Amino acid sequence: MSEIRPKLVIVGDGSSGKTSLLILFTTGVALRAFVPTVLENYLADVEVDGKHVELAIWDTAGAEYYDRLRRLSYPDSHVVLICFDIGNPNSLDNILEKWISEVNHFCEGIPIILVGSKNDLRDDPHTIEELRKYHQHPVTYEEGLEVSKRIQAKHYVECSGMTGEGLRDLFQIATREALRPQLNLFKPSKGFNLFKGRFNTPRKDIDQVTESQSVPPLDAAEEKELKGLLIAATAAAPQALTQFRLLIIGKTGCGKTTILSKVCGGNMVDRPSTTRGSHDIEKEIEFEGNSKIIAHDSEGFEAGKQNEVDVVRKFIDRKSQERDINQRLHLVWFVLLPFLLAVNMVM
Numbered sequence: 468m469s470e471i472r473p474k475l476v477i478v479g480d481g482s483s484g485k486t487s488l489l490i491l492f493t494t495g496v497a498l499r500a501f502v503p504t505v506l507e508n509y510l511a512d513v514e515v516d517g518k519h520v521e522l523a524i525w526d527t528a529g530a531e532y533y534d535r536l537r538r539l540s541y542p543d544s545h546v547v548l549i550c551f552d553i554g555n556p557n558s559l560d561n562i563l564e565k566w567i568s569e570v571n572h573f574c575e576g577i578p579i580i581l582v583g584s585k586n587d588l589r590d591d592p593h594t595i596e597e598l599r600k601y602h603q604h605p606v607t608y609e610e611g612l613e614v615s616k617r618i619q620a621k622h623y624v625e626c627s628g629m630t631g632e633g634l635r636d637l638f639q640i641a642t643r644e645a646l647r648p649q650l651n652l653f654k655p656s657k658g659f660n661l662f663k664g665r666f667n668t669p670r671k672d673i674d675q676v677t678e679s680q681s682v683p684p685l686d687a688a689e690e691k692e693l694k695g696l697l698i699a700a701t702a703a704a705p706q707a708l709t710q711f712r713l714l715i716i717g718k719t720g721c722g723k724t725t726i727l728s729k730v731c732g733g734n735m736v737d738r739p740s741t742t743r744g745s746h747d748i749e750k751e752i753e754f755e756g757n758s759k760i761i762a763h764d765s766e767g768f769e770a771g772k773q774n775e776v777d778v779v780r781k782f783i784d785r786k787s788q789e790r791d792i793n794q795r796l797h798l799v800w801f802v803l804l805p806f807l808l809a810v811n812m813v814m
Contacts, residue, residue: 608625
């Protein structure tokens, strides 16, 4: 049993090697192909200075269209890793152009470690030849170190998610920084206030829904569209997974249960609830006898008490704290519908 569980967040451009280094460090398996990530949690046991530390690691998406969703990963972080690809000098430029401002905004006062990933590509002939076509070259150690000084990172570490070089040092350094007392404690509410209760442009019909109002019935086209979204979410999950979780949230009386029942019809089977401190109801949905969705129909929220962010964060925290080491939380789908906000939780 670990004594402490600090939180580490890793950010950076898409395909910069974040997921590869995390999977190799936590499982010992090297990825051979690019695996896109939205939000994913890992647990890693690290021994530092005689302390057994269970490190909670949040992997994030680098794509611009996930910018708002990525902000969910920052609250309560103890250290942030900003990652770039040594084989892609443009990703180093983006550290200065994008990532440092975002991290400083949401994680003010939190230690930053600049990570040069894929250092095995520095001497790779194919990488060198491809970059030469654009009058570029793999990022040198000195160039990475210079950027780390400019962004005032605590450390600059190079590593590889293929060979494993530098990974042990990286996470030991990160864990030490996470355990070090900080002068400026991060306030979770800062980032959330920017989009409190909003993940998209506000809709009048959503904001004005009350418990006493009824939900307009779905026509055949809307039923088909919603079923298609659930099937698409199933298909988006990695092939090795056979079930994943769908959290449906919204204001009290907006029609979450009605829509879920309408979409799933007779395919919905009651399951015992495993959540605590809420009125979530778990349902199991089968599509063509294959993958299963466990849908959580959550308790509604009211203006001034909590919002979409609160519900999503509570659900993520609750599932992240489950002790089964074989369960990893993946956040793979995020869509705002006219009457509900659906978040896929792949388990």
